[in-house]
Amino acid sequence: MWTDMYTLPETNPLRRGTDRIRKFRRYHRSPLYQVADALRHIDMETLETINPFTLAPWDERVQTDVGVQHEAQTEAGGYMQVAVSSSARNELVGSGVAIEKRPPRNRKLKHKALSTTLAARVEQNPFSAELAAMAHVLNTVTGLKGYTITLLTRNKAAVLTLRNPRQQSGQEFVCRIYKLIKRLQRNGNHVQFRWISTSEDNKLLGLAKEQARAATQEDALLQERAPRMKSTTLNLARSQAAPRDTLPAGVGKHAKRVDAALPGKHTRLLYDRLSWKEATVLAQLRTGMARLNGYLYRINAADTDQCACGQAKETVEHFLFRCRKWTTHRTDMLQHTDTHRGNLSFYLGGKSPSDNEKWAPHLDAVRASIRSAIATGRLEAT
Ligand SMILES: [Zn+2]
Incomplete structure (x- = not known):
């Protein structure tokens, strides 16, 4: 409940109430004070904001493809495949991206790869890293015109979330992705997402994974400042909060x-x-x-x-x-x-x-x- 309150939008009165709960009062303390105190080492102010709705009901959902595979269209326009991968190790979370691009009226493929060290593992998770990487890539290609852009990932949860976004952790990235897709669509681009199971070989995803692993090498430095994920913060706090097996001193x-x-x-x-x-x-x-x-x-x-x-x-x-x-x-x-x-x-x-x-x-x-x-x-x- 404490983390939920912090993920509320600033316009919510409960969200503003959190300041007052933290204030030190010796008597008539709010029961939430104890919760606030137990989580005092976590900077809650950096927690992501989660709105009741990600998209308006009438907003068109992205085209996703989970399971069935069909070959990328070879239309007159350009085509681009973006493989996204994430890695979590050495207490870091990072993402890797591999891009294959074929401009219109051009037979030669262009390749590009990049890796991003996103955040400490205590703030982000592989799921949020995938979404962050997708948003990042889409942001760099907004200048394209008339392309079919396919994003590939092995993270099924990320694809399912994009297809049906809810009031959930990682929402900020999803919102960003949707905004960028709208911009790309205005330029005549078509954006789609495809989940590829681990049993299926994919060269581009292999490259992306290499990049992701490079991002979480032991000496990797953080490159981005991303909001702290609620799900990760909550899991961490839960594992650290050992249940107290005694009554507090001075009580009972x-x-x-x-x-x-x-x-x-x-x-x-x-x-x-x-x-x-x-x-x-x-x-x-x-x-x-x-x-x-x-x-x-x-x-x-x-x-x-x-x-x-x-x-x-x-x-x-x-x-x-x-x-x-x-x-x-x-x-x-x-x-x-x-x-x-x-x-x-x-x-x-x-x-x-x-x-x-x-x-x-x-x-x-x-x-x-x-x-x-x-x-x-x-x-x-x-
Ligand atoms: Zn008596």
Whole structure:
């Protein structure tokens, strides 16, 4: 979602909101702040922009040819074949192009090849490199007139994207390609794309591949400045974001004391089979945010933190195990153990620091605690 927001056009209010989310605030922080913080080492401002639509519905789509092969037309006009290839290695992404050109009324073929080191691998991918190379080549041939231009590639995704562009990564290159095609068409050129499978030999594509590999040699220098691809940025961020297996410091002091295994899958086991009422009671006892004076006083909802029995602060432990007012409600709870009496973790389905790896919540004991807590009526709104 964070990367999606950054790829929105500048006119979108959400896109402008990203500045404010990043601002440092100690309290009332947006949940997105954590996401922003996790991705702070990535320069999101250089991320590509992705519009809802690449083309208007009535814009003509390019002619692509996936699979079937037929010989290039030998018409009166000139003809040009452009093979495009990409390479990703040595943490670089580059592209190579090989051009075969036959001007009109001319039997001699002209050849040309070029290679471009596009970007670091963390910003671009082979797919975007192919599209960038196509846009680059088309830009250099806009002076042509009356040519049939065929672009060859082994990247099927690139060809399919050109045929049916969507709201997707690499869109800027696709837009550029379409604009250039329009210009070429005005000069009487015909542009088409052809995908060629790896099983099919193609000399021109072989040359392009050589050029692409030259672009990603170890000492290659970046030549172009291209927008960072969303898909690549997202994949990278995903692989780096190791899931945190602890609660942040200063969060859930009571909950951590109750359950050393937090967060964990066992909490679903605890809650899933409970009724709504039982679940609210268990949540109060496990988090400590309960309708007990100990907590109510903390949030200025009660005048004192003392229990009505007058003996102590009304904490979850006092309420569950010690308060004299509720002695009769504890008989059921006490039947579930001899060794864990007064153990908050045991009665609330948490892991004690002394428990070993084979620990599992004792569901019967948890249910007994919930039943007795409900029986007191103390945790319900009055
Ligand atoms: Zn009490």
